[in-house]
Amino acid sequence: MKVLLFGPAGAGKTSLMRTTCLGYNFMKVLNLKPTKGVSRENFIFRGILELSIWDLGGQERYLERYFSESQRELIFSEVTAAVFMVDSAIIDAEVRDIFDNFLKYLFEFSPEIDQAYVLLNKIDLQESKEDEFYEILSKNLNGEFKDKISFTPVSVKEGSAQHRLIEILDYEIQKSTLSLQRLGKVRHLLDELKLTTLSEFLLFNQPDGLLITSTLGKFESKPLQFMKFEIGTLDSNIYNLYQQIMELQNISNLSPLKLSTVVYESEDCWIIVKEVINGAVLMAVTRGKQPEIFSGVLSALNGEIFNNLQIYLKSSEF
Numbered sequence: 001m002k003v004l005l006f007g008p009a010g011a012g013k014t015s016l017m018r019t020t021c022l023g024y025n026f027m028k029v030l031n032l033k034p035t036k037g038v039s040r041e042n043f044i045f046r047g048i049l050e051l052s053i054w055d056l057g058g059q060e061r062y063l064e065r066y067f068s069e070s071q072r073e074l075i076f077s078e079v080t081a082a083v084f085m086v087d088s089a090i091i092d093a094e095v096r097d098i099f100d101n102f103l104k105y106l107f108e109f110s111p112e113i114d115q116a117y118v119l120l121n122k123i124d125l126q127e128s129k130e131d132e133f134y135e136i137l138s139k140n141l142n143g144e145f146k147d148k149i150s151f152t153p154v155s156v157k158e159g160s161a162q163h164r165l166i167e168i169l170d171y172e173i174q175k176s177t178l179s180l181q182r183l184g185k186v187r188h189l190l191d192e193l194k195l196t197t198l199s200e201f202l203l204f205n206q207p208d209g210l211l212i213t214s215t216l217g218k219f220e221s222k223p224l225q226f227m228k229f230e231i232g233t234l235d236s237n238i239y240n241l242y243q244q245i246m247e248l249q250n251i252s253n254l255s256p257l258k259l260s261t262v263v264y265e266s267e268d269c270w271i272i273v274k275e276v277i278n279g280a281v282l283m284a285v286t287r288g289k290q291p292e293i294f295s296g297v298l299s300a301l302n303g304e305i306f307n308n309l310q311i312y313l314k315s316s317e318f
């Protein structure tokens with residue numbers, strides 16, 4: 001699925017992409033270099049939706065190229081979701097020309113698009129004038145475009161831009177039969193795990209830290225930042241000790257990935273986190289703390305249903 005990120009230089013497009021799809025925090029995108037022309041990156045959003053994000057560097061010389069007769073079709077065709085982003089702290093009436101061209105070619109080459117999204121970014125800045133920018137971009141819009149464009153004031157710094165992009169992409173999941181089928185199958189396997197263990201299960205996508213699905217149904221959670229769940233790297237002390245002990249026992253060929261499960265204990269329950277495949281992590285929350293519940297979950301996490309989940313997720317990898 002092709003996603004276009006378009007807009008003038010410095011608007012925050014690359015920042016938005018990295019923080020949403022890779023779980024980076026804002027500090028990590030403070031010093032991004034301007035994107036040189038077209039940068040394409042593939043991600044699997046929420047573990048379900050295959051994305052090809054076209055992050056288009058917004059410097060003038062590139063914009064001219066995107067609109068040129070030789071390139072416009074390549075850039076604007078087969079787009080599924082399109083985002084136009086501006087820096088609301090820098091009011092520039094000339095952006096309107098860029099926006100008009102963007103709309104013109106977008107709807108010409110991807111006529112099946114039902115919505116284009118405008119993000120008025122950086123509203124965290126005091127000098128941000130998102131209302132003024134909204135006026136510039138929306139004034140006298142061609143009637144047929146008018147109903148197809150939605151404007152949202154956002155901030156990548158504060159997280160509302162990522163929230164909006166996630167909403168936009170979730171809407172695409174809802175429109176995709178294949179994605180819904182995949183979700184249904186995974187959900188079914190989690191429900192089976194729940195039946196045999198009386199615990200709740202939540203499956204997370206590692207790169208963006210978002211929930212794929214859970215036995216609790218729709219469950220809102222913030223993207224899990226910093227949690228990569230790769231225990232070997234997460235806690236290298238433990239890995240080092242483990243390695244030493246295994247060496248004492250003459251067991252070689254260790255990889256940090258062999259440490260795949262973390263257990264947390266609270267007064268009321270166990271929380272057990274296990275990597276299913278590279279890129280997806282399963283979390284079990286037990287109902288109660290009896291030892292047999294704990295061992296039940298551990299056997300389930302080494303049993304057939306878990307295995308099926310692993311096979312299914314592997315087979316639907318892109």
Ligand SMILES: Nc1nc2c(ncn2[C@@H]2O[C@H](COP(=O)(O)OP(=O)(O)OP(=O)(O)O)[C@@H](O)[C@H]2O)c(=O)[nH]1
Pocket residue numbers: 007008009010011012013014015016029030031032033034035036056057058059121122123124125154155156157158
């Ligand atoms: N204050 C503030 N700064 C932001 C926000 N979003 C992005 N920035 C900063 O704006 C600068 C430019 O961000 P980029 O993501 O590189 O912008 P871009 O749209 O990709 O720019 P080009 O690649 O040149 O088209 C970076 O220093 C970001 O840290 C925001 O919401 N608030």
Ligand SMILES: [Mg+2]
Pocket residue numbers: 013014015033034035055056057058
């Ligand atoms: Mg960029």
